[in-house]
Amino acid sequence: MDQPSLKAVLGQAQAFFASKGLRFTKQREAVTTLIFRTHEHFRPEELCERLRKSDSSASRATIYRTILHLVESGMLREISLGGGERLYDPNFLQSPHHNHLICVDCREIVEFEDPNLDIMQNCITRRMGFSPTEKALRIEGRCDRLRLLGTCKNMKSGKPKKRIGSKRV
Amino acid sequence: MDQPSLKAVLGQAQAFFASKGLRFTKQREAVTTLIFRTHEHFRPEELCERLRKSDSSASRATIYRTILHLVESGMLREISLGGGERLYDPNFLQSPHHNHLICVDCREIVEFEDPNLDIMQNCITRRMGFSPTEKALRIEGRCDRLRLLGTCKNMKSGKPKKRIGSKRV
DNA sequence: ACGAGATTGAGATGCAATATCATTCAGGGG
DNA sequence: CCCCTGAATGATATTGCATCTCAATCTCGT
Structure with missing residues (x-):
C-alpha cells in the first residue's frame, strides 16, 4: 500500500x-x-x-x-x-484491490476500497458459476459537486467531456 | 419485471x-x-x-x-x-436494476440482480460524495466452464472473441 | 567482427463512429 | 389540391483510435 x-x-x-x-x-x-x-x-x-x-x-x-x-x-x-x-x-501497484466509482455526467473517477464489497462480489461471482479474479468492479453515480452546480447536463451535451483527474482516497 | x-x-x-x-x-x-x-x-x-x-x-x-x-x-x-x-x-425494460458479470477471458456476459449489493452500492456511492443513479454496476470474473476446459487463454489470443449471448437469471 | 533475434518507427490499414449535405418525405395552411 | 417548411434519410467523407507491416537498426553473445 x-x-x-x-x-x-x-x-x-x-x-x-x-x-x-x-x-x-x-x-x-x-x-x-x-x-x-x-x-x-x-x-x-x-x-x-x-x-x-x-x-x-x-x-x-x-x-x-x-x-x-x-x-x-x-x-x-x-x-x-x-x-x-x-x-x-497505474495505481494497482499501491492498492491492488481498489475499485472505481465514475460520474455518469462528467466522467470524474474516484478510487475506493471496501472489503465488504469484495466479499459480496466474490459470493455473487461464485453464485453465478464464475471464478473471482483480481479484476476490479465498477460503480456509476453522479458526483454531487457538479450536480449541485447544475452544470452536469450542460457538460454532457456541450463542451467535450474532460476528465478532471483521479482522486485517491 | x-x-x-x-x-x-x-x-x-x-x-x-x-x-x-x-x-x-x-x-x-x-x-x-x-x-x-x-x-x-x-x-x-x-x-x-x-x-x-x-x-x-x-x-x-x-x-x-x-x-x-x-x-x-x-x-x-x-x-x-x-x-x-x-x-x-435492451433488457432494462424488464429488469430495471440488473447488473452485469463479465468473463475476462471469453467476454460472456450474465445478468443478475442482488438487492443487498444495490444497498451496498448506494452506501459507497454516498460515502464518496456521489449520488446513486439508476445505472448498473459491473463485475468481472472468469467463467468456470471455459476455465475448466483450459481454453480461455487460447481464445484470448487466437480466434476473434465471440460473445456467447446473454443469459438471464 | 559477425549473426540471430529483438526492437523500432514510418506509414498503411482496419474499423467504429460521427459529420456533412443534397434529396426525399410528411403534413398543415392557403 | 398544391405549396411550403421542417423533419428525416442515406450516400459519402471524415475523424479518431488502434493495429499491422516491414525495412532498417540495434544488442548481445560468440
Missing part, C-alpha cells in the same frame, strides 16, 4: 522484461517512467501526446506495445468507462 | 418520439423492432448487419441516430465491457 518509488517501479519493470527475454530499452524506460511518474489514469493517445512534449521519444507503435507488456506484467491495468473509452490505471 | 410484448414496446417508443415532436418512421420502427425482438446485447455494427439481412432497411446513420433516441428515452442503455467495446442492452 506504500508508495513505491519510481526507481523501484522501473526495477520491477526491468525484471519483468528480463524474465521474458526482452530488453528494457530507453524507449520502454521512457514510456514506463511517464506512466508511473504520476497516478493519473490515461488514454494511450494522451500518453503519446505527453511523450511528444517531453525530451524523450518513442513511436506510437512502441508506446502501444509497451503498454501491452506492462499490462501483461500486472503493473498496469485496463479499466473502462462507458462510451468506448479505453483507460489505463 | 414481466416480459413486455413487442407491441407494447413499440407503443412506448412511438409515444416517446411523439412527445419530442419526432416521427415514428418505418425505419425507426424497423430498428426498434430489431432491438427489442430479442434480449441480446448488441453492438451498433451488428445491428446494421442484422438489419441489412432482414427485409427492412435503414442506413447506418439512421440506425445510430435511432439508438441515441432510444437511449434518451430510457428504453435502451449503453453498457461497457473492457476493450473499448460499446454494447447496448
